[in-house]
Amino acid sequence: MEVGMYINGAWVQSVQSARREIRNPANGHVVGTIPAATGEDAALAVDYAHAAFPSWSKMTAGDRSALLIEAGEIIKRRKHEIAEILTLEQGKPLAEAIGEVTIAADYLIWYGQEARRIYGETIPSSAGNKRIVVIRQPIGVVAAITPWNFPASMITRKIGPALAAGCTVVLKPADATPLTAVKLFEIFDECGFPPGVVNLVTGKGSVVGAEWLSNKKVSKIAFTGSTEVGKKLLEAASAQVKRMTMELGGHAPFIVFDDANLDEAVEACMVSKYRNAGQTCICANRVYVQEGVAEAFTGKLLEKVKQLKIGDGMEPGVEIGPLINEEARDKVLQQVDDAVGKGAVLLHGGKKWEPASAELRYGAFIEPTLLAHVDKSMEICREETFGPVAPIISFRTEEEVLAEANSLEYGLAAYAFTQDLGRSIRISEGLQYGIVGINDALPTVVQAPFGGWKESGLGSEGGRQGMDGFLETKYISVKMV
Known part of the structure; x- marks a missing residue:
């Protein structure tokens, strides 16, 4: 299985043409090869996501909803095919992999439905000639960094709410398990997501993650991994006050x-x-x-x-x-x-x-x-x-x-x-x-929030609360003249 990265609606190779092997952790067999992305590749994906953001964020909630639900339904129909790839590169029993892929599909379907329920509010004004309105708007380009232990469901738990909110996405899956992500992005491509809305970059976190943390076009980082790495990312993100959602270690x-x-x-x-x-x-x-x-x-x-x-x-x-x-x-x-x-x-x-x-x-x-x-x-x-x-x-x-x-x-x-x-x-x-x-x-x-206290994370994923991290709140005061 020789695959590429998915950037701006097309399957591409790294600018340096470097590749790396993915091996089955049970027997060492080569399952596939993937591009080893450079910082230039990571930046290019962000550029396209940034360019796609205005039109995607203005698309109707119903249209975004339809795409997410369609992707989730296709994943369910192909769950055995995707689960086999997941087991081959990650090692978990096939029955568990099938269960995970089903949950991954459910996240897209759930957030496809939630896309229609992004509500604002009106607040009584203290002046008769003013009206106060609060609206919620998508944050921008989201960089998602996902782990190897759940290489399907952790992707959709992050990018599902991001896309539903109207954000565009760049994703870096774990080095050990990128092939499951490739299968999911094949389905996104088949569904007809507009170019630049969803982008897949495969490579080392030290290269790809570093570019996204420093790139001012990235508005938010969504990360699952160890507490140790999470603290380093949080420190780096503070230079730009970048928004963060983090699911970190547990005990x-x-x-x-x-x-x-x-x-x-x-x-x-x-x-x-x-x-x-x-x-x-x-x-x-x-x-x-x-x-x-x-x-x-x-x-x-x-x-x-x-x-x-x-x-x-x-x-x-x-x-x-x-x-x-x-x-x-x-x-x-x-x-x-x-x-x-x-x-x-x-x-x-x-x-x-x-x-x-x-x-x-x-x-x-x-x-x-x-x-x-x-x-x-x-x-x-x-x-x-x-x-x-x-x-x-x-x-x-x-x-x-x-x-x-x-x-x-x-x-x-x-x-x-x-x-x-x-x-x-x-x-x-x-x-x-x-x-x-x-x-x-x-x-x-999928319908309940998943998040840690103390050093186990920031924010929640899953449920309606999972949308919050991808939306900004705007207060509008209108004086009638």
């Missing part, structure tokens, strides 16, 4: 109280912790279990973990694919070693998975891992893991676990399992996180 507490339905809590923990091999920002990273049920919960969870099937995501029945690269695997194993060295008990996994197939020995596989007797002195309780490791931490009281859950600078997602209504309200209001799932391991939906 989700998963709290199981002694009155919880343990079987349901175990199933939820499996979903929250081990999907995408633990490579999600909202994965359970600390599993707090109340003392009275800790042993029973851990035993039930252990039996489930032992049954997980590891392998190539294209193989039927596989539940755990490879990590994205060896560096990611080494980080996870280092956290496990640190925990065991400080007294944690390794119940399962904790080492590289050695496949029978020589072909799969290329992949950065790790056995799904379960640790018991974990405490806050261990690195895994402070640093994001991004791997299939569940650390069990016991607690005594509601007050104790709430304090521990809120003790980090992360504030993206949190989960709690209880059958006590009062406790569910107290804990959901007390958790300092942007997303809280009560008896729910999969709380994210």
Whole structure:
């Protein structure tokens, strides 16, 4: 699969003709090649997006809506084709990839509908000969930078509301997973988005991102990635007071109280912790279990973990694919070693998975891992893991676990399992996180806001709130003469 960048309605190569290979993280096979963009390529995409902005922003909401909904419907019809590319370049099981592509389509359809609901307001004036009107207008050119762990849905969650608001877009997908983006942009091209409205640039963030951060024609950056990188982008953007939406790192507490339905809590923990091999920002990273049920919960969870099937995501029945690269695997194993060295008990996994197939020995596989007797002195309780490791931490009281859950600078997602209504309200209001799932391991939906508190982000994506970051507010006072 040899592909190009999509700039001003055409598939193009880099001005320097350089290309790079994309490899399957499970077996090392070359999946495709892409252009390695230069700063000149990135600037050219912005120029075209800037030129297209006046006409796109003046297009009727109904016309923008129709294009977004059409794109979403086509993605749904082709979800298996797109999902196969996603699994080949990212590694997650095909069933998960199909689910992600479906959600990606839903974001476009949802925001296609929201395009018709950008409302202003009138305010009673203090003078009889004046009228006060507040309107909302698109911010301009939006530069979206997306991650490798969800290479379809993170694109549409950003560019869907941007396009619905009337902004034009330049997108840089993750270096490891650009081919999924190419498939989506093929559909945008087929739908007939005007030239310059959506643009795809493939290349290193240090090159493309640097150009967009310094380019005065870019009005906003929408970024998903690590907190460390997010802080650097925020600092660079401050030179121009560039608008930012950021979804950054997480360290989700998963709290199981002694009155919880343990079987349901175990199933939820499996979903929250081990999907995408633990490579999600909202994965359970600390599993707090109340003392009275800790042993029973851990035993039930252990039996489930032992049954997980590891392998190539294209193989039927596989539940755990490879990590994205060896560096990611080494980080996870280092956290496990640190925990065991400080007294944690390794119940399962904790080492590289050695496949029978020589072909799969290329992949950065790790056995799904379960640790018991974990405490806050261990690195895994402070640093994001991004791997299939569940650390069990016991607690005594509601007050104790709430304090521990809120003790980090992360504030993206949190989960709690209880059958006590009062406790569910107290804990959901007390958790300092942007997303809280009560008896729910999969709380994210397209119609609800997704965003982090503290150092886990700025602003929200998803839901009607996701439109706010792409619209400016204008107050108009009219004096009648």
